[in-house]
Amino acid sequence: MAFISIESVSKAYRDQNDGAAVQVLSDLNVAITEGEFVCLMGPSGSGKSTVLTIVGAMNRPTSGKLFVDGIDVYALSDERRADFRREYIGFVFQQHHLMPYLNALENVMLPLATARLSARDKKDRALRVLWRVGLSDKARRLPNQLSGGEQGRVAIARALVNEPPLILADEPTGTLDTKTGNEVMELFRRLNAQGQTIFMVTHNHENTALAHRVLHIRDGVLVGESPHDQEMAPLPVDVAASRPHIVFD
Amino acid sequence: MRISTIALANLKRRKGKALFLSLGIAIGIGTVVALLSLGTSIQEEVGAQLDRFGANILIVPQSNSLALDYGGVSVPGVAFDVHQLKNEDIQRIREIPYHDRLAIIAPKVLSAADVDGQQALLAGVDFKQELKLRRWWRIIGQQPEQEEDVLVGYEAARVLSIIKDPRTTAPAPPSQHGAHQGRPDVQFTLARNQLRINGREHHVAGVIGPTGGPEDRMVFGSLTHVQQLVGKPGQLNVIEVSALCKGCPVEDIVAQISGKLPHAKVSAVQQAVKARAEMVDRLTRFSAVVGVVVLVIGALMIFTTMMASVVERTKEIGVLRAIGFRRTHIINGLLLEVAIVSLIGGALGWAAGLGASWLALPYFSETGLRPELHPALLLFAVSAAMLLGMLSSIYPALRASKLDPSEAVRYI
Numbered sequence: 001m002a003f004i005s006i007e008s009v010s011k012a013y014r015d016q017n018d019g020a021a022v023q024v025l026s027d028l029n030v031a032i033t034e035g036e037f038v039c040l041m042g043p044s045g046s047g048k049s050t051v052l053t054i055v056g057a058m059n060r061p062t063s064g065k066l067f068v069d070g071i072d073v074y075a076l077s078d079e080r081r082a083d084f085r086r087e088y089i090g091f092v093f094q095q096h097h098l099m100p101y102l103n104a105l106e107n108v109m110l111p112l113a114t115a116r117l118s119a120r121d122k123k124d125r126a127l128r129v130l131w132r133v134g135l136s137d138k139a140r141r142l143p144n145q146l147s148g149g150e151q152g153r154v155a156i157a158r159a160l161v162n163e164p165p166l167i168l169a170d171e172p173t174g175t176l177d178t179k180t181g182n183e184v185m186e187l188f189r190r191l192n193a194q195g196q197t198i199f200m201v202t203h204n205h206e207n208t209a210l211a212h213r214v215l216h217i218r219d220g221v222l223v224g225e226s227p228h229d230q231e232m233a234p235l236p237v238d239v240a241a242s243r244p245h246i247v248f249d
Numbered sequence: 250m251r252i253s254t255i256a257l258a259n260l261k262r263r264k265g266k267a268l269f270l271s272l273g274i275a276i277g278i279g280t281v282v283a284l285l286s287l288g289t290s291i292q293e294e295v296g297a298q299l300d301r302f303g304a305n306i307l308i309v310p311q312s313n314s315l316a317l318d319y320g321g322v323s324v325p326g327v328a329f330d331v332h333q334l335k336n337e338d339i340q341r342i343r344e345i346p347y348h349d350r351l352a353i354i355a356p357k358v359l360s361a362a363d364v365d366g367q368q369a370l371l372a373g374v375d376f377k378q379e380l381k382l383r384r385w386w387r388i389i390g391q392q393p394e395q396e397e398d399v400l401v402g403y404e405a406a407r408v409l410s411i412i413k414d415p416r417t418t419a420p421a422p423p424s425q426h427g428a429h430q431g432r433p434d435v436q437f438t439l440a441r442n443q444l445r446i447n448g449r450e451h452h453v454a455g456v457i458g459p460t461g462g463p464e465d466r467m468v469f470g471s472l473t474h475v476q477q478l479v480g481k482p483g484q485l486n487v488i489e490v491s492a493l494c495k496g497c498p499v500e501d502i503v504a505q506i507s508g509k510l511p512h513a514k515v516s517a518v519q520q521a522v523k524a525r526a527e528m529v530d531r532l533t534r535f536s537a538v539v540g541v542v543v544l545v546i547g548a549l550m551i552f553t554t555m556m557a558s559v560v561e562r563t564k565e566i567g568v569l570r571a572i573g574f575r576r577t578h579i580i581n582g583l584l585l586e587v588a589i590v591s592l593i594g595g596a597l598g599w600a601a602g603l604g605a606s607w608l609a610l611p612y613f614s615e616t617g618l619r620p621e622l623h624p625a626l627l628l629f630a631v632s633a634a635m636l637l638g639m640l641s642s643i644y645p646a647l648r649a650s651k652l653d654p655s656e657a658v659r660y661i
Binding site: 053056058059078079082083084085086087089090091093097099100101102106109110111112113114119122123126158162 | 250251252254255258259261262564565568569570571572573574575576577578653654655
């Protein structure tokens with residue numbers, strides 16, 4: 001059984017200027033098994049971030065369903081979906097988005113703020129994760145006292161501290177130079193090797209090298225998948241549109 | 250790490266805004282505290298004056314005929330009264346439910362009398378009660394002790410040549426009594442101490458200094474003695490009652506006495522102090538209106554600041570929602586920040602308000618009154634500030650909690 005199952009998901013937005021419906025995703029079907037490292041690639045505006053927010057239980061699809069670990073995510077109430085995000089998902093954002101007024105340790109502890117754990121347990125858990133990402137010696141530093149790569153690692157630690165079964169990453173190396181980007185990707189590789197399911201949105205081909213599968217999206221439609229060593233050639237738009245959707249099951 | 254940690258860290262980061270918000274709340278609450286403190290202090294002063302100065306309830310026989318005048322209030326004619334007040338009525342008054350509020354009960358019998366060949370108004374009084382009631386009387390000589398001792402009003406004493414060498418001196422300094430405050434003081438000595446009233450010799454114990462009131466023209470003797478002297482044993486013309494009415498409606502006491510004395514006319518006396526109390530009431534109402542306006546302005550300021558803060562923190566709130574914060578967690582966090590700021594603002598406002606009233610009170614008080622440090626006022630200031638902060642922040646907090654995390658994350 002798939003750990004994540006995206007079933008016939010479509011998403012349309014209402015254009016704020018003329019009120020017309022803008023179709024962002026069309027009949028998306030994806031299945032991801034536990035422990036997989038899956039990358040979603042596509043050009044800007046192709047809908048990949050929308051897919052990520054839908055999988056992240058933050059963006060209700062216009063139609064279709066999302067199941068994670070057998071849970072019909074969008075059948076949950078808004079507050080229960082917040083609980084779901086806390087328990088199931090670790091987010092890594094492109095800009096890292098650490099709280100500038102909290103130090104690295106406090107940023108990592110942030111998802112535990114509402115957990116019923118003692119202060120000591122929260123701190124121990126956050127320190128362990130910081131140690132895993134190699135930053136235990138910089139726990140007291142504020143984000144602006146850390147390098148870009150270190151900030152990325154703190155963001156990953158924050159995503160891991162709740163021990164979620166799924167990591168969602170949105171262009172995690174987008175703002176990093178090649179060397180620090182590689183450091184962050186190496187961290188993802190190690191995590192995946194330990195059994196962590198990772199779903200990453202990227203437009204960087206190099207990042208896909210570590211993935212088990214790479215999904216390609218264009219104009220809101222999945223246009224194919226390839227293993228990381230079989231990069232798909234971009235398809236002409238008209239061909240992509242006429243091609244039957246590939247169901248990953 | 251708890252939600253409170255985030256709230257405190259946020260306040261530390263935005264010290265300037267937090268301080269601005271606290272000061273805004275402090276100004277609003279401070280204004281209200283100052284007005285309340287002033288109002289309360291002046292009311293207390295007026296209340297104390299009400300209790301101290303004279304009667305506030307007058308009891309006279311039920312009659313339509315008016316013959317004698319006493320204390321600015323008409324007393325029914327003695328000769329035609331159908332229902333006389335009696336000595337026993339004093340005991341009945343003491344039996345009303347509000348009896349513990351009755352500070353002074355001063356009965357009187359009044360009659361025209363022949364005093365050394367001249368007609369004068371003779372009053373029989375219970376000196377012990379009367380002197381408590383007329384605290385502003387300045388007696389030259391001694392207080393009456395014997396049955397036949399009398400006190401003579403200044404004008405009567407002058408006409409009857411009881412005093413000599415009267416001379417006017419500078420006004421007396423303001424006193425606690427305040428009754429003859431600012432009035433020139435008159436110094437004199439007694440020329441004689443014997444007086445013939447209705448053919449009987451009496452001893453003049455003392456002369457009452459000029460008051461400007463009707464007592465200046467009267468002679469006062471002990472109640473039972475005068476009742477016998479004028480042939481009205483056990484009869485009374487008027488009973489004055491001073492009730493401690495700071496915390497009770499005088500009308501209730503009037504009603505209770507009326508119930509006990511159906512044959513008497515009981516009325517609350519409207520005195521100058523009473524008029525001042527009304528003025529203070531108006532001042533209090535005006536203060537309340539000003540206070541409400543200031544608080545509304547304060548609430549709007551908090552509202553706009555919090556709305557701006559929510560917009561500024563859209564991204565941050567989006568991240569918190571994305572990592573699993575519930576709506577209630579977002580609301581709690583924001584309201585906690587406001588609560589801390591309001592707490593500080595309320596305490597500052599309390600201190601500032603008391604300071605302001607401390608400075609302003611001498612301009613409103615006649616007795617050099619100082620505001621009291623009421624713990625309840627501190628509690629009020631802090632509670633009002635918290636309530637103000639919370640109410641003004643509910644909408645911004647709700648709006649923050651309803652931010653669509655995916656929309657917020659689009660900024661990311």
